Amino acid sequence: MSQKQPQGITACKFQTPTGIVDSLCEGLYVDDSDNGIQKSITLDQAISNHLTGLNWKFIQIENQIAKENRQAAEKAKLEKAALDQKAEAQRTADAEIARKAAEEKERIWKLSPDYKRQQAEADKKRISEEKEAAAAEARARVEALERSRREDAEKLAIAKREAIENQAKRLAEEKEREVLNRRQKYESSFIRPMMSASDPRINCLIVIHMDPRFVQLSEKISLSGLTNLSFPMLADKTIPTANDRKLIALMAEEVKHCVNESANFRKNNYAKAVLDILEKEDASFLDAAMDLYSNKTSFGVYNLSIQQAAKDSLNRLQALEIQTQKQKIEQEEAARVRAAAMEEAARLRAATLKEAQLRQEQQRRDQEQQRQAESRRQDQIRQAEQERIAGVRRQWSARCEFDRRNAYEKYKKAKENDCNVNSAGLAVLCVFAVASQADDYGKAAFDSCMSGAPN
Numbered sequence: 001m002s003q004k005q006p007q008g009i010t011a012c013k014f015q016t017p018t019g020i021v022d023s024l025c026e027g028l029y030v031d032d033s034d035n036g037i038q039k040s041i042t043l044d045q046a047i048s049n050h051l052t053g054l055n056w057k058f059i060q061i062e063n064q065i066a067k068e069n070r071q072a073a074e075k076a077k078l079e080k081a082a083l084d085q086k087a088e089a090q091r092t093a094d095a096e097i098a099r100k101a102a103e104e105k106e107r108i109w110k111l112s113p114d115y116k117r118q119q120a121e122a123d124k125k126r127i128s129e130e131k132e133a134a135a136a137e138a139r140a141r142v143e144a145l146e147r148s149r150r151e152d153a154e155k156l157a158i159a160k161r162e163a164i165e166n167q168a169k170r171l172a173e174e175k176e177r178e179v180l181n182r183r184q185k186y187e188s189s190f191i192r193p194m195m196s197a198s199d200p201r202i203n204c205l206i207v208i209h210m211d212p213r214f215v216q217l218s219e220k221i222s223l224s225g226l227t228n229l230s231f232p233m234l235a236d237k238t239i240p241t242a243n244d245r246k247l248i249a250l251m252a253e254e255v256k257h258c259v260n261e262s263a264n265f266r267k268n269n270y271a272k273a274v275l276d277i278l279e280k281e282d283a284s285f286l287d288a289a290m291d292l293y294s295n296k297t298s299f300g301v302y303n304l305s306i307q308q309a310a311k312d313s314l315n316r317l318q319a320l321e322i323q324t325q326k327q328k329i330e331q332e333e334a335a336r337v338r339a340a341a342m343e344e345a346a347r348l349r350a351a352t353l354k355e356a357q358l359r360q361e362q363q364r365r366d367q368e369q370q371r372q373a374e375s376r377r378q379d380q381i382r383q384a385e386q387e388r389i390a391g392v393r394r395q396w397s398a399r400c401e402f403d404r405r406n407a408y409e410k411y412k413k414a415k416e417n418d419c420n421v422n423s424a425g426l427a428v429l430c431v432f433a434v435a436s437q438a439d440d441y442g443k444a445a446f447d448s449c450m451s452g453a454p455n
Contacts, residue, residue, distance in 0.1 A: 009024045009025065009026055009063055009066075010024070010025055010027075010060075011023075011024060011025075012024065012025035012060055012062070014062060016074075018074065021070060021074075023062050023063070023066050023067065023070050024062070024063045024066035025060040025061060025062055025063060025066075026060065026061055026062075026063050027058060027059075027060055028040060028058070028059050028060070028061055029041050029042065029043060029045070029046040029056065029057075029058055030056065030057055030058075030059055031045065031046075031049060031054065031055065031056050032055050032056070032057065038059075041056065046058075190202045190205050190206070190224070192313070192314055192317050193314075193317040193318050193320070193321035194270070194271075194274045194317050194320055194321050194324070195270075195274070195278075195317070196269055196270075198265075199262055199265060199266065199269075200258075200261050200262040200265055201258050201259070201261070201262035201265075201266070204254075204257070204258035204261055204262065205223075205224050205255075205258060208223055208224070208251065208254050208255065208258070209223050209224070211254075213247070213250065214247060214250075214251055216247070217244065217247040217248070217251065220233065220236065220244070220299050221233065221292075221299055221302055221303055222303055222306060222307065223251060224255075224285070224306075224310075229303050229307055233299065233300070233303050234300050234303050234304055234307075235300050236298060236299040236300040236303070237298045237299075237300055238298055238299055239292075239295045239297075239298050239299070240292060240293070240295065240299070245293055245295075248289060248292055248293045249293055251289070252286060252289045252290070252293070255282075255285065255286065255289070256286065259282050266278060273320055274317070274320065277313050277316045277317055277320070278313065280313070281309055281310065281312075281313040284305070284306070284309035285306050285309060288302050288305040288306050288309070289302070291305075392453070393453050396449070396450065396452075396453040397450065397453070399449065400445075400446045400449030400450050400453075401446065403445050403446065403449045404442040404443065404445050404446035404449075405442065406445075407441055407442045407444075407445035408438045408439060408441065408442030408445075409438075411434075411437065411438040411441040411442070412434055412435060412438035415434040415437065415438065416430075416431060416434055418430070418434075419431050419434060
């Protein structure tokens with residue numbers, strides 16, 4: 001059955017005066033061989049034209065229903081556009097009329113008394129608002145000035161307070177440095193030879209010297225005998241007043257407290273000779289204080305007494321330190337000598353041990369060389385003996401080889417005569433057999449001879 005035109009509708013696009021549009025198309029075989037005039041043909045005719053060389057082609061044409069629908073839609077669109085344009089023109093005309101009417105109304109309103117009255121009220125309100133704004137601005141400036149003044153006053157107060165605090169801090173630091181310097185001064189005076197800086201007595205004496213209760217008394221006497229005494233203090237012949245005696249008693253109690261507080265430390269940390277010197281000094285100080293308190297002596301005598309006691313203790317401690325250092329040096333020297341002697345003895349022992357080790361090593365090397373020499377000599381003897389035996393065995397082997405040949409020849413000659421009595425064929429076989437037997441006989445003779453060879 002021959003086919004007609006292609007069946008089916010497909011989507012396609014077409015160029016129109018208004019642009020490219022989407023539509024539906026149908027396929028069509030056409031013959032354009034007649035002066036470019038296209039006419040519809042079937043598929044069979046298209047195949048025939050193709051085989052015969054006639055012009056044909058396949059084209060797509062818009063579906064008639066789709067075309068009518070498209071044209072109707074385009075027409076409706078054009079009509080809608082015309083209506084929209086007309087409506088827009090009408091809206092523009094109406095807006096222009098309304099604008100002109102509003103302008104005319106505005107012009108008439110501005111010429112009316114009500115408008116002038118409203119303008120006057122508006123000007124009045126504007127002037128009032130400007131005055132209020134100016135007043136608010138003036139108030140703000142005044143408030144800003146007042147706030148700046150308060151801030152300046154606060155800054156000035158803070159600066160004054162900081163200056164006072166800095167002054168107080170500086171004075172406190174100066175006082176602290178002064179106290180520290182005084183402590184260091186006293187401490188340097190109280191620390192003497194053979195004494196420890198950790199001695200509680202030292203800090204206790206510093207506290208007494210810096211006690212404000214004894215300021216008045218310290219102008220007349222030394223509180224410990226360890227500080228410098230002026231000439232007027234040493235020459236003072238006055239005796240204590242009632243108030244002085246109270247302070248002397250209080251000072252003596254504080255010193256006794258220092259003595260008791262440091263007793264255990266000194267007992268555990270000082271040599272007996274140092275302890276005896278310090279205890280004698282404490283006793284001299286308390287005895288002098290008792291005489292002064294009892295008005296038996298004057299201030300000058302008291303100062304001379306405790307100064308001398310302090311000097312005696314210092315001299316004895318220095319002498320003890322020199323003696324201790326000398327003993328320490330002697331002990332260190334003795335220890336050094338002992339160490340040197342021990343080191344020398346150890347060196348001699350090490351040298352002796354090393355010499356013995358070297359001798360043992362030399363003996364071991366000599367014994368090893370002797371052993372190796374003896375081993376080489378024994379190897380040479382064994383090698384010479386082996387060579388001698390090898391030479392003897394070679395000679396013996398030569399003699400045995402002669403015996404083998406002689407036995408072979410004799411056996412072969414003796415037996416070959418027996419083979420001659422046989423026929424020619426058997427004689428040949430007999431000769432081969434005799435040769436083999438003669439060879440075995442010769443080997444047996446060789447082995448028998450070699451069995452007697454020396455090993």
